[in-house]
Amino acid sequence: MDKTTNTRNPESGNLKPKLRRRRTTSTRSRSVASNDDRRSRKRPKSNQPGKFQQTLLLTGIEILGLSSAAVCAIILLLGYSAGQFSGTSFFGHLLPFTAGVLVLILAASVFLLGWWKLRQWLRRYSEFFMPVLSLSLALLTGWLVTHDQFSLAYGNFRTLVGGKEEAGRVTISHQVYAAYRRHDSAQLQKMVNRSQEYRQAIEDAARSFAIDAHLLHGIAATESSFIPRDSHDGGRGLFQITRVPEAVIAQARRRLNVEKIVLDNPRHNAFVAAATFKHYLAEMKDDLFLGLLAYNIGPANGGLRFIMQQYGATDFTTIQPYLQTLPRDYPIRVLAYSLAFRLWQQEGRLLAYEEGNNAIRIQRIGIPGLHAGL
DSSP states (O other): OOOOOOOSOGGGGGOOOOOOOOOOHHHHHHHHHHHHHHHHHHTHHHHHHHHHHHHHHHHHHHHHHHHHHHHHHHHHHHHHHHHHTOSSOIIIIIHHHHHHHHHHHHHHHHHHHHHHHHHHHHTTTOTTHHHHHHHHHHHHHHHHHTSHHHHHHHHHHHHHHHHHHHHHHHHHHHHHHHHHHHSOHHHHHHHHHHHGGGHHHHHHHHHHTTOOHHHHHHHHHHHHTTOOEEOTTSOEETTTBOOOOHHHHHHHHHHHTOSSOOTTSHHHHHHHHHHHHHHHHHHTTTOHHHHHHHHHHTTGGGHHHHHHHHHTOOSHHHHGGGOSSSOTTHHHHHHHHHHHHHHHHHHSSOOOTTSTTHHHHHHHHOOTTTOOOO
8 A cells, every 4th residue: 555645635636737838930920020010110210310400401491592582572672662762751752661661571471471381281292392492482582683673672772771871872983983984985995905014013912902903903093094104293103102101111011022112113103002092091991982082182281181170071072072172083083993994804895884774784893992783
């Protein structure tokens, strides 16, 4: 007889052993697939920085295009309105202009609202549509800038913003254009041809003293017509140099790297003229007309600064009536010749001011030293 004690529960015979489920191939494949899905959902996160940079770039292009178009449109519309309603009458000029500005603000608001809604709609299809559309709008306004009507509107806009200072500049500018128009084209062409011999020396001097080369050509044309000589009033050489401050001579020597200035040498003469003009321009606080006038007057009668202090004049317009025995039109003549040299360089010929649209074209090119045009 087996004496071994049965320690098991008698009822345990009714329990079935628990079967261990074996992982089948299909189960493994589903597990692998679910893992792959989880990995695939995590992958786009690694591309988020690149996506953000692309969105930022496209948004920047869109804003740039819209801003460029907006600036051109504002200048065009305000300039056109200022030209149309120019005057001092409240009901005839000031009130209509104010109403026009109000309409412009409302139109801009409506445009921005419509642009936002269009943006939301187009982004459903592609995020490239709006940047392309904004750049197209900027190119369209850029094309309008090249037209003469924009030049007129831009001139009115400058007068509107510049106020008294711009109005004075425009008045004197038209004196320069009128002086250019009065020149005999054949004689002017001969002077341009004579200047070619001294072109390199003048350009080197202008570059050395940071002066517009056309402006320096205009001074030489006014002083000597590019026929260097000694005059009865003491003027010498290409720029008719007379008495100049010693500091100016020292500057010219340093730039030329010479021990002594020889005024009969056109190159030396040009450098002294450039240094002298730069000196007087700084003395007149970079006022081009006063700088030219001071250059012409020189130290005579105490110089232009003393004359202006004596009569309480503050600018070129207010000093002109007091210059009875001095050449008041000197800056106008210099700038008219400077304009001719700029036209010759850019157009290859001297444009007749009164022919066709040449007046607007010349005004777009601009007067050297005064403004650079459009």
